[in-house]
Amino acid sequence: MAKIKKIEAREILASGGAPTIEATVTLETGIVGEASVSYGASAGSKEAFLMLDGDKARYNGKGMLNAIENIKDVIAPVLMGQEGQQNIDKLMIELDGTENKSKLGGNAILAVSMAYARAAASDAGKQLYEYLGEIYSLDKFNKLPKPMVVMIEGGKHADQTTDLQEYLISSLGNRSASENVRVQMEIYEALKKILKREGLSINVGNEGAFAPNGITSNEKPMEYLVEAIKNAGYIPGVDVGISIDAAASEFYDLRNKIYDLRIEQRKLNSEELINYYLSWIDKYPFVSWEDMLSEFDWESWPTLSNRVKISGGNFKVIADDLTATNTKLLQRAIDEKAATAILIKLNQAGTVTETIECCKKARANNFWTVVSHRGGGESNDTFMVDVAVAVGSEYIKCGPTRGERVAKYNRLMRIEENLK
Numbered sequence: 183m184a185k186i187k188k189i190e191a192r193e194i195l196a197s198g199g200a201p202t203i204e205a206t207v208t209l210e211t212g213i214v215g216e217a218s219v220s221y222g223a224s225a226g227s228k229e230a231f232l233m234l235d236g237d238k239a240r241y242n243g244k245g246m247l248n249a250i251e252n253i254k255d256v257i258a259p260v261l262m263g264q265e266g267q268q269n270i271d272k273l274m275i276e277l278d279g280t281e282n283k284s285k286l287g288g289n290a291i292l293a294v295s296m297a298y299a300r301a302a303a304s305d306a307g308k309q310l311y312e313y314l315g316e317i318y319s320l321d322k323f324n325k326l327p328k329p330m331v332v333m334i335e336g337g338k339h340a341d342q343t344t345d346l347q348e349y350l351i352s353s354l355g356n357r358s359a360s361e362n363v364r365v366q367m368e369i370y371e372a373l374k375k376i377l378k379r380e381g382l383s384i385n386v387g388n389e390g391a392f393a394p395n396g397i398t399s400n401e402k403p404m405e406y407l408v409e410a411i412k413n414a415g416y417i418p419g420v421d422v423g424i425s426i427d428a429a430a431s432e433f434y435d436l437r438n439k440i441y442d443l444r445i446e447q448r449k450l451n452s453e454e455l456i457n458y459y460l461s462w463i464d465k466y467p468f469v470s471w472e473d474m475l476s477e478f479d480w481e482s483w484p485t486l487s488n489r490v491k492i493s494g495g496n497f498k499v500i501a502d503d504l505t506a507t508n509t510k511l512l513q514r515a516i517d518e519k520a521a522t523a524i525l526i527k528l529n530q531a532g533t534v535t536e537t538i539e540c541c542k543k544a545r546a547n548n549f550w551t552v553v554s555h556r557g558g559g560e561s562n563d564t565f566m567v568d569v570a571v572a573v574g575s576e577y578i579k580c581g582p583t584r585g586e587r588v589a590k591y592n593r594l595m596r597i598e599e600n601l602k
């Protein structure tokens with residue numbers, strides 16, 4: 183029995199210093215679950231609606247009091263005495279009634295959905311990942327997700343740096359989670375030395391990755407990563423590979439259908455941009471390319487995926503803004519062969535159930551899942567790690583430093599210890 187007795191919610195601060203929602207669900211048994219939601223800086227247009235107050239007198243309009251009022255006045259009365267994750271999520275989806283949760287706010291709905299999951303898991307005496315695995319009938323996986331770690335960030339996550347948003351290292355091979363974490367941090371330290379040698383700043387951006395000014399090409403960070411992997415004593419492409427998240431929607435000029443690579447003073451159409459990317463294929467040990475094209479440039483995605491394949495690129499094309507953790511959009515990506523992997527963000531979907539359903543569909547269609555943190559408004563909550571473990575995600579994507587990011591890796595290492 184995990185019936186809801188009380189729901190509370192409040193503003194707390196997310197990583198960027200603006201509010202997010204923390205919800206507390208109390209069950210009739212007296213068991214309590216708490217959770218907070220994350221949101222992005224380079225959010226896609228198809229994500230569940232992030233309800234902000236818009237009241238410029240508070241937090242520059244970024245308060246979440248209206249969404250919190252929706253939890254207290256609209257959601258809580260309907261959920262009293264209710265139980266079961268799928269039931270709770272369904273009730274909230276119906277109560278909202280819109281396609282993108284714009285009536286109650288995706289942030290309001292998700293906070294309650296996550297807090298309920300925590301409460302119900304602890305009521306059942308289970309770890310969160312175990313509970314999720316059980317209620318969604320997920321297969322048991324004997325492998326933990328590997329880290330995909332943002333090492334250099336630009337785009338909207340930093341100031342005056344690369345057009346591409348993220349340069350990442352992705353673990354390869356069969357190391358334990360804690361060994362993967364150690365390796366990534368050793369490479370991070372090696373990268374710090376390289377940047378210093380190059381006269382570049384070692385200040386960090388939104389996601390705890392380096393965000394130096396003055397990099398003059400979008401390719402340069404990949405050279406640094408390969409060198410850092412070697413300097414730390416590892417073999418590029420064997421121990422660790424390279425991933426990129428271009429977040430290309432952010433530098434796409436929709437009206438003129440042109441990608442504006444500001445730091446290289448180049449304006450490229452889709453075909454030219456694809457050729458520009460493909461020139462990197464043989465030079466770097468790629469694991470994945472994410473959002474290399476805009477979410478408003480669907481028709482070019484299948485071309486990119488196909489060109490990667492026929493060029494011998496043995497890595498994944500990940501959709502993030504394109505699919506927004508939405509099963510309908512994922513289905514379209516599958517049908518049109520637009521991608522081969524999907525980024526998973528709880529707040530894009532807006533409920534735990536929809537997030538897991540999206541992961542299930544991905545797996546059933548041989549798409550990789552990469553469960554991800556958010557840029558600007560990450561919370562300290564580690565829920566995403568339990569989701570990644572429960573669904574057997576190939577990777578979790580997160581920044582290397584800052585408390586809200588290392589919390590994810592620390593959770594992963596604790597889960598590994600639990601599983602021993």
Ligand code: PGA
Pocket residue numbers: 221222223224225226427429502525554555556557558
């Ligand atoms: P965001 O960035 O959270 O700012 O959208 C992360 C990503 O694009 O993967």
Ligand code: ZN
Pocket residue numbers: 427429472473502503525
């Ligand atoms: Zn992305």
